[in-house]
Amino acid sequence: MTTPSPVNILLVDDQPENLVALEAILGDLGVNLVKSTSGKEALRCLLQDDFALILLDVQMPQMDGFEVATLIRQRPRSQDTPIIFLTAFSSSEQFMFKGYALGAVDYLIKPIAPNVLLSKVAIFIELFKKTEALRQKTETLQQQAAQLEAINTELQTSEERFRLLSTCSPLGVFVTDTEGRCVYTNPRFQVICGRGPELAPAAPAVPESESASGAVPGQSWLDSVHPDDLAAARSTWAAYLQTGQDYVQEFRLRPRGEIERWASVRSARMVSEQKNFLGYVGTVEDITERKRAEAANAQVIREQAARQEAETANRMKDDFIAVLSHELRTPLNSILGWANLLQAGKLDSQKVEYAIDTIERNALAQKQLIEDILDVSQIVRGKLQLHRLPVNLVAVAQTALETVRPAATAKAIALTTNFHDYDRLEVTGDALRLQQVIWNLLTNAVKFTPEQGRVDVHLSVVTRLPKETLSADPCPENSPEDGGPENGSRAPAYAQLRITDTGLGIAADFLPHIFDRFRQADSSITRSQGGLGLGLAIVHHLVEQHQGCVWAESDGLNQGAAFTVALPLAQSTSPQPPSALDRLPNEPPTRALRGLPILIVEDDTDTRDFLAFLLQTQGAVVTTTASAEEGLRLVDSVQPAVLLCDISMPDMDGYTLIRKIRNQLPAPQANIPAIAITAHARLSDQAQALSNGFQSHLPKPIEAETLVRTILQVTNSVHDLSRPGQN
Structure with a gap:
């Protein structure tokens, strides 16, 4: 009212x-x-x-x-x-x-x-x-009149509406009785299912025995289901008839004489106003185009993801190239600047010493950058090789620590260790590569820790490792299949090296990417720290190659960071041959090459002059040439005690030269000891040099001590390293 x-x-x-x-x-x-x-x-x-x-x-x-x-x-x-x-x-x-x-x-x-x-x-x-x-x-009467007119209109058109809905519906419609037998289908249903109009009223019922056993009555839409989907269709329809819940399924159809199509089948119970169950009403929708669109869309999404991944990789590489340019040019600026000042001769003795130290420091920085790039190149191509020997991890860590200690002292950073707790922790691996791992982590810790900070290095032996880490999977447990103890007689043990610092820390969103190649937390021109961002990627790969694992932890920016390396301990406790680090000779004395005739074949004038001067200061008698052809003639005429030969030279490379010496010259010239001096520093380059006839391979830049030591080794004069009176 x-x-x-x-x-x-x-x-x-x-x-x-x-x-x-x-x-x-x-x-x-x-x-x-x-x-x-x-x-x-x-x-x-x-x-x-x-x-x-x-x-x-x-x-x-x-x-x-x-x-x-x-x-x-x-x-x-x-x-x-x-x-x-x-x-x-x-x-x-x-x-x-x-x-x-x-x-x-x-x-x-x-x-x-x-x-x-x-x-x-x-x-x-x-x-x-x-x-x-x-x-x-009046308004009430008008409303009642309008309602009455609407009801009459609805009553008059309801039958026509149903007929039109059934005939023109874009969905196939079917009605079944309470037993699930089809009693009505519309024209669209017959088109989708490929059933002729004469089959519209109903499909034949199954025998009572089959119905009583729970089998599904014959249905016209089931008759058109693809054979591969028919079992699932019958099973889900039978379950639906028993439970009465809404039915929504998608199946492939194969109507007679037509290609494979997809259909969505839906059904629900029909209940009268008096709550009497009348049967089931359902729809069959042709979703073939939707399925095709979904497949096409999925393909587009995959292509977009691949394209986005490629764009991200390209952007990361572009950023890396920009950083590389900066990192190479910055030390080059100091090298060239101080070299020009030295050439001008206007520096006092103190400044001369400072200039030489600066040039050496920046040249070593450039060398490290180049070595990192070469390491990553070998990692990407799967060519990085390891020389596996028993290694004392304590000695390796101590060596790496002493290398980093001057940089820490310059920033008043406290370095604490517990190395005295262990005399020897033996692992199997490449000593130089393990030293590279620890050196990289220590260098990062010192670089990102402010002055008067703290870096702690902790060695320990553990038998259990974290099940989850922030940036790498846990190390695999040792087992008899992978070289572990048999029958569980000995629990797997790991040497764990943990380096913590009080430095800049790592942002939470960057922590999962800390070991990615070409990724840096800050690649902008305003970044405060140098480097290419390759060190940790190299660390991650080298540790994995040693069957170990490495992970990073940080509470966030300015909260410090911790890097942990876990390496499986060697199972054998029997005496082992000395490691690569233990076998390195001591520093050779001065003038260790007194009177030794040496031939240098090098097309680069600066390198040739440098090597000649270096060896002459050690007392050698040096002959140089820029031509491989001239070098072949000099080996025959001068008969030097050792040959230093570049590989990449015009007209004739070093490999061709050494082959001609070995094959064309008479003894003893054909047996002259030869050392390859080259910028090709890969292990494969070393193997190629040795296979072609060289006794040793030294990658540029060459350190004076290493060169002298190698010459003495290949000339069977290693005993001279400890002979007194050579200076």
Whole structure:
């Protein structure tokens, strides 16, 4: 039932006491009295509510009653609202006519008799109530008439609608009885399932014995299911008939004489208003195009992911190239700058020493960069090889630590270790590569730790490793199959080296990528630390090659970091041959090559002059040439004790030269000891040099001590290293 509208009376008078008097007179009528002290306020009230009557004072400041009435009549919503003018100043017919002309229903002179005002207002209240009641009744009748017309229209068109829906539906529709036997299908169903119209009414029922055993009754849509999907279709449909839950499945169809298609089958129970179960209604939708689109979209997504991955890799490589350029040019600037100053000869002895130290330090930095790049190149191509021997990890760690200690001392960084707890922790691996791993981690710790910080190096033996790490999988447990103890007689043990620092730390979002190649936490031009960002990638690969694992931990930026390396301990405790580090000869004495004739074949003038000067300071008698052809002639004529030969030379390379010496010259020239001096520093290059006839292979840049030691070794003069009186 509609709630009656409230009866509102608007009282407009600029004198508050008059409004109070009107409210006292009309208060018993049971209506809502809205008071307003100005014409503008009255107009605002009319915007919010409808009023049964307006009592309007004529004489008001700013806007008098006639002006207010004029504006009231201009609004459609209030143009028929009754207005009674109230005035205490003029009863002339001219004002009364003006009021009536504006649509006033009465014109009362103050003071107003209460009984007169009450009677007049009551009439308009009653009239408003009757008008509202009539309006509401009319609206109700109109609504009922519209509803009745809609119902009749719906009843008249329901059958036509069903026919059109069934005939024109883009979905196939089927209806079954309570036993699941099909009793109706629409034309679209027959098209999708490839069933002729003559088969539309129903598929034949299965024998009672088969139905009783739980078999699925024959269904027209099941008859069209692809043979590979038929078993699943029958199973899910049988389960649906038993449970009655909504059925949604997708299957391949193979209608008669048509290509394979996809269909989505849906079904639900039909229940009458009286809650009686009537059967099942279902739809069959051809989703072949959607499946094709999904397959195409999946292919696009895969291609986009591959393209994005390639773009990311290219961007990372571009950033790496930019960093590489910076890292190579920066030390080169110092090298060339101080070299020019030395050449000018204007430096005092102290500055000369400083310049030489600077040039050496930056040249070593460039050498390290190049070695990192070559290592990564071999890692990418799977060519990095290890010389596996028993190695004392304690000695390797101590050597790496002593190499880094000067840099730590320069920054007043405290280095603490517990190496004294162990005399020997033996692992199987490449001593030089393991030293490279530890050196890289220690160098990073010192580089990223501010002055007066702290770096702790902790060695220990553990039998259990973390199941999960932040950046690498846990190490595999040793087992009899992979060389571990048999029958569980001995638990696998690991040498664990943990390096912690109080440095810059690692952001949480970068921590999972800390060992990626070509990835740096900051590759911008404003980065505060140098380096190519390859060291940790090399560390990760080398540790994996040693069947170990490495992981990083950090609580975030400025919270320090910890890197842990775990390597399986060697199982055997029997005496082992000395490691590669143990076999390195001591520093050779000065003038160790006194009187030794040496031939240098090198096309680069600077390198040739450097080698000649270096060997002459050691007492050697040096002959040089830039041509391999000339070198072949000099070997025959000069008969040097050893040959130093470059590999990459024009006209004839070093490999060809050594083959000609071995095959064309007579003894003893054909047996001259030869050392390959080359910028090709890979293990494969070393193997190629040895296989072609060289006795040794030294990659550039060449250290003086290494060169002298190698010459003595290949000339069977290693015993001279300890012979006194050679200087």
